[in-house]
Amino acid sequence: MSSALVPPLGPAEIPSSVRTSERLRSVMQAAGMLPVLVLLAVGFHFFGGHRFLSGQNLSIVAQQAAINVVLSAGMTFVILTGGIDLSVGSTLAFSAMGGLMVSLVPGLGWLAIPACLGAGLLIGLLNGSLVAGLKIPPFIVTLGTLTAVRGLARLMGEDRTIFNPSLSYAWIGNDGIPVTSTLVIPWLAVIALVVIVACWFVLRRTVLGVHIYAVGGNPAAARLAGINVPAVLMFVYALSGLLAGLGGVMSSARLYAANGLQLGQSYELDAIAAVILGGTSFVGGIGSVWGTLVGGLMIAVLSNGLILIGVSDIWQFIIKGLVIIIAVALDRFRQPAART
Amino acid sequence: MAADGAAPAMSAEHARPVLEMFGISKSFPGVKALQNVQLAAYAGEVLALMGENGAGKSTLMKILSGAYVADPGGEIRIDGQPVKLGNPAAARAAGIAIIYQELALAPNLTVAENIHLGSELGRAGLIDRVAMNEACRPLLERLGTPFRPQTLVATLSVAEQQLVEIARALYRRAHILVLDEPTTALSARETDRLFALIRQLRAEGIALIYISHRMAEIDELADRVAVLRDGTYVGMLEKQEISSASIVRMMVGRDLSGFYVKQRGVRPVFGPPVLEVDGLTDGARVQPSSFTLHRGEVLGIAGLVGAGRTELARLIFGADPHPSGRIRLDGKTIEIRSPREALDAGIAYLTEDRKALGLFLDMSCAGNINMGVIGRDAHGGVLDNRRGRSRASGAFSMLKVRAASTLVSVGGLSGGNQQKVLLGRLLETGPKVLILDEPTRGVDIGAKSEIYRLIGDLAAKGLGIIVISSEMAEIVGICDRVLVMREGVITGEVGGPDRPDITQEAIMAYAAGVAA
Numbered sequence: 001m002s003s004a005l006v007p008p009l010g011p012a013e014i015p016s017s018v019r020t021s022e023r024l025r026s027v028m029q030a031a032g033m034l035p036v037l038v039l040l041a042v043g044f045h046f047f048g049g050h051r052f053l054s055g056q057n058l059s060i061v062a063q064q065a066a067i068n069v070v071l072s073a074g075m076t077f078v079i080l081t082g083g084i085d086l087s088v089g090s091t092l093a094f095s096a097m098g099g100l101m102v103s104l105v106p107g108l109g110w111l112a113i114p115a116c117l118g119a120g121l122l123i124g125l126l127n128g129s130l131v132a133g134l135k136i137p138p139f140i141v142t143l144g145t146l147t148a149v150r151g152l153a154r155l156m157g158e159d160r161t162i163f164n165p166s167l168s169y170a171w172i173g174n175d176g177i178p179v180t181s182t183l184v185i186p187w188l189a190v191i192a193l194v195v196i197v198a199c200w201f202v203l204r205r206t207v208l209g210v211h212i213y214a215v216g217g218n219p220a221a222a223r224l225a226g227i228n229v230p231a232v233l234m235f236v237y238a239l240s241g242l243l244a245g246l247g248g249v250m251s252s253a254r255l256y257a258a259n260g261l262q263l264g265q266s267y268e269l270d271a272i273a274a275v276i277l278g279g280t281s282f283v284g285g286i287g288s289v290w291g292t293l294v295g296g297l298m299i300a301v302l303s304n305g306l307i308l309i310g311v312s313d314i315w316q317f318i319i320k321g322l323v324i325i326i327a328v329a330l331d332r333f334r335q336p337a338a339r340t
Numbered sequence: 341m342a343a344d345g346a347a348p349a350m351s352a353e354h355a356r357p358v359l360e361m362f363g364i365s366k367s368f369p370g371v372k373a374l375q376n377v378q379l380a381a382y383a384g385e386v387l388a389l390m391g392e393n394g395a396g397k398s399t400l401m402k403i404l405s406g407a408y409v410a411d412p413g414g415e416i417r418i419d420g421q422p423v424k425l426g427n428p429a430a431a432r433a434a435g436i437a438i439i440y441q442e443l444a445l446a447p448n449l450t451v452a453e454n455i456h457l458g459s460e461l462g463r464a465g466l467i468d469r470v471a472m473n474e475a476c477r478p479l480l481e482r483l484g485t486p487f488r489p490q491t492l493v494a495t496l497s498v499a500e501q502q503l504v505e506i507a508r509a510l511y512r513r514a515h516i517l518v519l520d521e522p523t524t525a526l527s528a529r530e531t532d533r534l535f536a537l538i539r540q541l542r543a544e545g546i547a548l549i550y551i552s553h554r555m556a557e558i559d560e561l562a563d564r565v566a567v568l569r570d571g572t573y574v575g576m577l578e579k580q581e582i583s584s585a586s587i588v589r590m591m592v593g594r595d596l597s598g599f600y601v602k603q604r605g606v607r608p609v610f611g612p613p614v615l616e617v618d619g620l621t622d623g624a625r626v627q628p629s630s631f632t633l634h635r636g637e638v639l640g641i642a643g644l645v646g647a648g649r650t651e652l653a654r655l656i657f658g659a660d661p662h663p664s665g666r667i668r669l670d671g672k673t674i675e676i677r678s679p680r681e682a683l684d685a686g687i688a689y690l691t692e693d694r695k696a697l698g699l700f701l702d703m704s705c706a707g708n709i710n711m712g713v714i715g716r717d718a719h720g721g722v723l724d725n726r727r728g729r730s731r732a733s734g735a736f737s738m739l740k741v742r743a744a745s746t747l748v749s750v751g752g753l754s755g756g757n758q759q760k761v762l763l764g765r766l767l768e769t770g771p772k773v774l775i776l777d778e779p780t781r782g783v784d785i786g787a788k789s790e791i792y793r794l795i796g797d798l799a800a801k802g803l804g805i806i807v808i809s810s811e812m813a814e815i816v817g818i819c820d821r822v823l824v825m826r827e828g829v830i831t832g833e834v835g836g837p838d839r840p841d842i843t844q845e846a847i848m849a850y851a852a853g854v855a856a
Contacts, residue, residue, distance in 0.1 A: 205725075207718045214711060217700040224659060224689065224697055225711045225765065226680040285702050 032279045032291045033327060037298050044305030052308055055183035059176070065300030066188035067092075067247050069293060071267055072274035073192075073199045074240035076292045079275050080203075081216045081236050082284030083138035087127060087145035088244040089267035093153040095119035095248030096258035100162045109168045116252070117245040123149055124241015125234070132233035146268065153260035161259040173254030188250055192296075195243065199289040212236060216284025273324050274299055298323075356420060358383045358547045359404075359436075359516050364414040366399050373399045374410075377573045379566055381516065381547040386538060388550045388562035392591055392812060396571040397551055401518055405438045406431035418516075437509030438518040441525075443501050445493050452476050452489035455508045479511055483537065499530035506537070510546075517541065518549040523557060524646060535561060553644045555584045555852045567591055584854040588845055610820075611635030613671070614804040615687070615773045617656060620665030625651045627828045628665060633773065633804040638795060640819030640835075641808045642847045648828040649808045650692055653775045657689035658682040669772065683712060688771035690762060692778040692808070698762045701751035705743055706732035708750050709764040735764035740790060756787025763794070774798065775806045780814060792818055812844045824850035 045052040071088045078085045099116035103109050123145060130141040176184035203209035214222040215232045223229050252258045277295030280287025302323060306316045357380040366374040374396045381387045391397050402408040406428040416423055418434050425431045445454050452472045461475060462468040473489035480489060485503050487496060493504060502522060509517055523531045538548060538561060550561060558565060565577040567590040574590045615633040626648045633639050641649045655662045658676040666673055669685055676682045691697040700708055710717065710728040717727045732746040739760040743753055750761050759779070766774065780788045795818060799805050809815050815822055821835040822842050832850030835842040
């Protein structure tokens with residue numbers, strides 16, 4: 001019987017010891033970097049003169065984290081499909097420039113936010129059609145748009161800072177929901193949280209979300225399962241662009257100004273770092289937007305905390321870089337068969 | 341034909357074999373891939389090694405190349421001396437070289453650099469390209485190669501790259517050369533040139549072991565033919581005994597048990613045509629092909645690996661574009677441009693490579709089962725996960741999937757259970773036509789018989805089922821009618837009205853191209 005030649009591929013029943021460790025690992029996976037985040041926060045609190053965990057400082061941390069969290073949320077979608085979007089920093093600058101220019105046109109101030117979002121969406125659609133339509137590798141496409149869109153942003157303002165002291169939507173960047181007389185929840189943080197919840201909903205509770213995980217997990221199988229792979233790719237790049245546009249709204253609102261050269265420089269790297277810290281697999285198919293939120297908060301906590309305990313700017317860079325590498329190394333340890 | 345277990349006959353011109361393998365067995369967990377196999381090869385001969393897919397040829401050659409270690413008890417002798425071939429380096433040192441179908445060259449390096457790969461000439465870590473070029477030039481001239489040592493391998497044709505591999509083997513003083521289906525990717529003229537080289541090497545005293553499915557090549561080249569079947573050594577044919585008929589008989593000669601669902605001798609009554617394929621071609625690997633599948637029929641597509649069976653199935657399923665040809669489903673011509681359109685029309689396809697092209701290994705069984713129909717679980721885009729879970733439970737009990745729950749990830753299951761999960765996904769789409777490509781590959785025997793029973797049940801419910809399989813016994817055992825493909829063409833049909841009965845001999849004859 002030739003069937004006897006076929007090697008069996010493992011027992012049908014999983015031994016209980018394996019299952020226990022599997023369960024432990026899934027708990028650790030769900031918790032992710034959260035324990036590290038808590039540890040960092042507590043550490044900074046005690047080594048930074050008990051200032052870190054004050055309501056006021058936490059509200060500052062939330063504000064600092066907000067823009068990166070929004071960009072990283074979009075980046076999570078892209079990385080879940082096995083791609084990358086390097087253009088988000090430039091797109092943020094481009095859309096902020098567009099928004100501010102529109103805000104300065106008398107009578108059209110209300111169009112500023114739609115202009116920001118539209119500009120971001122436009123770049124995202126461009127990335128998406130190059131990746132999904134022409135099948136150019138995402139790294140190359142978005143490396144190109146990273147550079148070209150940065151140039152566009154500079155061109156728009158003739159390489160000068162555009163300033164609007166009476167920006168109609170500046171409240172987004174500077175106000176918040178008062179909780180007590182000293183504690184205010186910044187609108188920026190609220191927006192970031194809403195984005196995270198919406199992204200979680202799309203990823204976990206919609207057909208589109210399942211298709212995103214499928215495309216990232218096995219694109220060939222996804223196609224044979226009847227999934228419209230190009231449409232899924234188009235969506236994730238468009239969403240990443242749209243959220244970069246939202247980032248443009250948030251940062252211009254905060255600054256009353258935009259500068260095509262400086263705004264959003266290397267934001268894409270922080271966004272990628274947040275996604276990776278959040279445990280999303282770099283080859284796609286595995287990850288969650290909650291992890292990304294934790295990753296984004298870790299980066300903000302590090303920045304803020306290192307300043308509080310008086311670490312110099314130069315050492316902040318070195319430490320942040322090392323933390324990213326160590327965190328991902330821990331992650332590999334956590335999931336032995338990790339595909340990061 | 342020599343009887344089982346008999347030592348190969350010694351001809352006068354062969355003094356003693358350069359290679360002898362005795363009592364070679366190889367077990368994988370729970371399975372014997374080779375059982376007490378023997379083989380002997382003489383200097384200056386071409387020994388053909390034949391057998392069906394899965395007969396154990398590759399396992400035996402992997403033992404010879406040191407990629408696998410044989411079970412204790414056997415012995416391998418080179419020039420009469422026992423050797424241990426525990427790793428590829430030992431096999432190389434013993435003078436054994438294997439040219440695989442997939443060539444193992446670095447395309448970005450030159451011919452000379454490839455020939456010297458791993459043993460570069462030079463001094464103090466500095467490479468001496470001139471010396472390397474000069475060192476292999478005489479050999480290349482002797483082989484009559486059309487390229488120079490400094491030619492970049494990427495610029496060479498497949499046939500020329502094969503020459504580079506042969507040159508590398510000879511440069512390292514190999515005197516036992518194994519060629520694994522070397523003509524698969526060659527044109528007729530390239531094949532002729534390769535044969536001339538093989539004859540030259542034979543005259544120079546190299547022992548050549550030649551693996552091929554093509555009878556014509558065996559007729560032309562082989563001095564002797566060794567046949568394996570189901571991991572055992574069947575026998576040896578001497579030059580004057582070699583004939584296609586005798587080889588086919590030795591390769592397939594086995595009895596069929598009651599393992600298969602279909603009752604032989606009872607010709608079932610089929611419904612109307614459900615799928616009609618007319619002149620379908622991809623313009624390359626599948627020549628215009630036409631056939632009809634009826635409701636309730638299990639239609640086999642047999643043929644050797646590379647005959648174009650999977651390619652034809654992918655055309656029907658819309659996985660690859662077809663520049664011409666028509667597909668009719670239930671009498672209506674339909675246009676299929678993507679797998680989605682095929683699934684929507686009612687055609688489902690089980691891939692032969694479930695891990696690479698079928699499953700999402702990181703996802704749960706439920707996620708995998710629901711993937712094709714997940715749109716049905718949504719209200720206004722929002723998923724109702726309970727419906728998916730209950731559908732998955734239903735599929736689990738219908739297909740008897742053995743797993744802790746529908747929520748465990750499919751990557752941890754056995755091959756048989758993985759295959760059932762994938763089948764579950766297809767069946768949930770409610771197909772009228774089911775195309776199963778190697779449905780029992782890598783599946784344990786229990787799951788295998790369950791899959792056969794499932795195929796029978798589905799056909800009884802009126803589905804049209806196409807089974808592509810390289811396992812002869814399976815094709816003969818479960819199919820009502822069989823198409824045989826060879827080199828992209830449907831060359832024969834057995835089992836239909838006014839056709840020969842379904843026998844392994846009839847199928848093999850069409851598949852190997854010996855029947856008109």
